[in-house]
Amino acid sequence: MVTDAQQLSAHGPRAAGAGRQTHSAGARCEPRTLTYAAAGVAFCLLAAGLISWQPLQLSVATVFLFAGPHNLAEFRYFLARLPARWGRSRNFFVVGLAGVALLTVTYALLYAAGQAWYLSADAQTFGVALWETALVLWLCVLVNLRGRRRGRDRTWVYACGFALCAGAWVAPLWFGVALVYLHPLVALWFLDRQLKRTHPRWRNAYQLCLAALPVVLCLLWARLANAPDLPAADALAWRITRHAGAGLVPGVSSHLLVATHVFLETLHYGVWLVLLPAASYGARAWRVERVPVAVARGGRPRLVKTTLALGVCAVCALWLGFAADYATTRDLYFTLAVAHVLAEAPFLIRLL
Amino acid sequence: MNALLTRVALGALLLACSVTALADIPRPDGNPRRPAPPPPAEFSTRFSISPDVRATEARLVIPRAVWQELRTQFDGGGQTANTAGSLRLGNTQTVLAGIFLSLACACGGLWLVRARRADGRAARVAFGLLLVASGGAAAGAAYANAGPPPVARSLTSRILIPEAQPYGVWGEVKIEIVDDSGPVRLVLPTGKDRGRE
Numbered sequence: 001m002v003t004d005a006q007q008l009s010a011h012g013p014r015a016a017g018a019g020r021q022t023h024s025a026g027a028r029c030e031p032r033t034l035t036y037a038a039a040g041v042a043f044c045l046l047a048a049g050l051i052s053w054q055p056l057q058l059s060v061a062t063v064f065l066f067a068g069p070h071n072l073a074e075f076r077y078f079l080a081r082l083p084a085r086w087g088r089s090r091n092f093f094v095v096g097l098a099g100v101a102l103l104t105v106t107y108a109l110l111y112a113a114g115q116a117w118y119l120s121a122d123a124q125t126f127g128v129a130l131w132e133t134a135l136v137l138w139l140c141v142l143v144n145l146r147g148r149r150r151g152r153d154r155t156w157v158y159a160c161g162f163a164l165c166a167g168a169w170v171a172p173l174w175f176g177v178a179l180v181y182l183h184p185l186v187a188l189w190f191l192d193r194q195l196k197r198t199h200p201r202w203r204n205a206y207q208l209c210l211a212a213l214p215v216v217l218c219l220l221w222a223r224l225a226n227a228p229d230l231p232a233a234d235a236l237a238w239r240i241t242r243h244a245g246a247g248l249v250p251g252v253s254s255h256l257l258v259a260t261h262v263f264l265e266t267l268h269y270g271v272w273l274v275l276l277p278a279a280s281y282g283a284r285a286w287r288v289e290r291v292p293v294a295v296a297r298g299g300r301p302r303l304v305k306t307t308l309a310l311g312v313c314a315v316c317a318l319w320l321g322f323a324a325d326y327a328t329t330r331d332l333y334f335t336l337a338v339a340h341v342l343a344e345a346p347f348l349i350r351l352l
Numbered sequence: 353m354n355a356l357l358t359r360v361a362l363g364a365l366l367l368a369c370s371v372t373a374l375a376d377i378p379r380p381d382g383n384p385r386r387p388a389p390p391p392p393a394e395f396s397t398r399f400s401i402s403p404d405v406r407a408t409e410a411r412l413v414i415p416r417a418v419w420q421e422l423r424t425q426f427d428g429g430g431q432t433a434n435t436a437g438s439l440r441l442g443n444t445q446t447v448l449a450g451i452f453l454s455l456a457c458a459c460g461g462l463w464l465v466r467a468r469r470a471d472g473r474a475a476r477v478a479f480g481l482l483l484v485a486s487g488g489a490a491a492g493a494a495y496a497n498a499g500p501p502p503v504a505r506s507l508t509s510r511i512l513i514p515e516a517q518p519y520g521v522w523g524e525v526k527i528e529i530v531d532d533s534g535p536v537r538l539v540l541p542t543g544k545d546r547g548r549e
Contacts, residue, residue, distance in 0.1 A: 122442060129445065133452075153467070156479065159460035166452035169445050247415075 037208035044209070044216045047266050048259075052223055055259040056230060059240050062262060064322045066269040067333055068315035071340050073272045075311055077190075079304065080281055081347050084296030089350075092145045096346030099138040104339040106131055111335045125172055132168035132175050135342075136161045142349050177245040181261065183341050184268035186348060188213075191271050193351040194279045202279070213267075220263060224256035236327045243334070 051058050086093045110127045113119045119127065140161035147154030168175045188210065195203045229246070232238040232254075241247075244261040246254035281290070288294040288308070294301040321329035414422075460479065467476050 125442075126444065129448070153463075155466070156460070156463045156475065159456050159463055159479075162452045162456035162459055166449045166456060169449040169452060 033205045033208070036202070036205035037212075040205065040209035041212045041216070043270075044213065044267070045219075048216050048220045048263050051262045051266065052220055052255075052259045055255060055262050056237055056240055059258060059262045059265075060236070060326065062266055062269060063330060063333070064319070064326070066273060067337070068318040070269045070272040071337065072308075072311045072315055073277060074340050074343070076308065077272075077276055077280060078343060078347050079291050079293065079308075081350070082293055084292040084299055089149060092142065092149060092346065092350070095138070095145060096142055096349075099142070100339060100342045100346070103131070103135055103138065103342050104336070106134070107338045108335055128176065129169045129172040132172060133165045136164045136168065139345055139349075142346055146349050146352070173248055177248055179341070180243065180245070181264065183344075184264035186344050187268045187271040187276070190344070190348060190351070191275055191279065193348075194276060199279050217260065217263075220259060221256060224253060224259055227253045227255040229254040230258060236330070239327065239331070 241254040244257040294304040
């Protein structure tokens, strides 16, 4: 039986070869490639236009509709990428998964302590900086472990990591906002690696779309550069604007910040819910016959199926929570969803 | 037995007297009746005056963060809240940032030394370029933050001259909460400038 992971690795050399062919033919720039790229750019422009018009409302709508399902899609994708036996990558996966669990728990505790007023503002800042330091060092260890596994010296990552830690201590809140804006872009990186492995023919169109992304962002910023701040009329609007960095970035309209964040989040959801499934497991989302953890000798197909079913239940529960009390559920979601942000790191590092 | 009872009774008497004696110790301020007044509620924050041709009326705009700090200061017993977004560093933050920056330089140096022995010319060049770019960016940021002329760097009556208007003016201002019912006032010191005018 061929699993998704085996299929991907089996496709690797062929895919790379096909990629070379595509690149050599890239100068001709096939009409179909241009059509797909134009469709992608048109979608981005349309999304940016709509979001710049009603950023708060679309922030609420996109999180309500797509936050839960995209987490489930990510989980399914990571499940397909997780080998049944870790072998020589054991240290990498142990450090990776333990880091995800520890950092998620400490993040939630930090949030809860801050909400319950157990921490003074200074202690909260200290805790945030400490958490960010742990996050950066964890990433450095993962990159180094992956480098050792592949026989490459990646100790330079510690120099960069310590410099980032210094930045985290100088401006911990800025560091957090940077994470908020960088996280949606990670999905684009995942998609690029996935296309390189399985659908190199799509990659030209995708890279054209990627090249157009800064232009779309510049158009969005040009349109909203002088826009007045969004009215923080209620607690929810205030939270959304604060989440996007309003009050932290001086002289920048909160309208622009929220629109930028919602636009990037929309791309993030689109990649995880449409493009990555289409490029990887396709319509086999619920078939676990190709998931290594399920089909390997001693694998646990029932556990995998049960976990996926629980994931569906969690998505439904999230929708119910949003319907009952959107603001509280949103806060809870963004606190616990840090787990999926962290889980992306080991899998992306392994793909590089 | 009698001797023991006598000692216990004397001890109890001594303890009772000591409570009375301690209760009569005057307060440090020498006024036993009046409690010491709380320290005046005040704190310092930044203040700026920005000429605006589109404005139709004068406004004192207080950011929400400053307002929250005010509330914390006057409602919460004087604990100063950390202003969101400000880059005011505590001692611990500064020390740790310095330590991590030193570690970054040390690790980068060690990696460069190790990389000289092995292959990795491209990586070394990239690292060197990154270093130069970081230094350039830092220098740019430092020069970009160069302040306006001295006349516009403090809040005195000298700011009320046309020459200061192109820059706007900023400086430190002390906020005092008083019981008067008068308007909010901006009091500018004039003592230093009298001799020059």
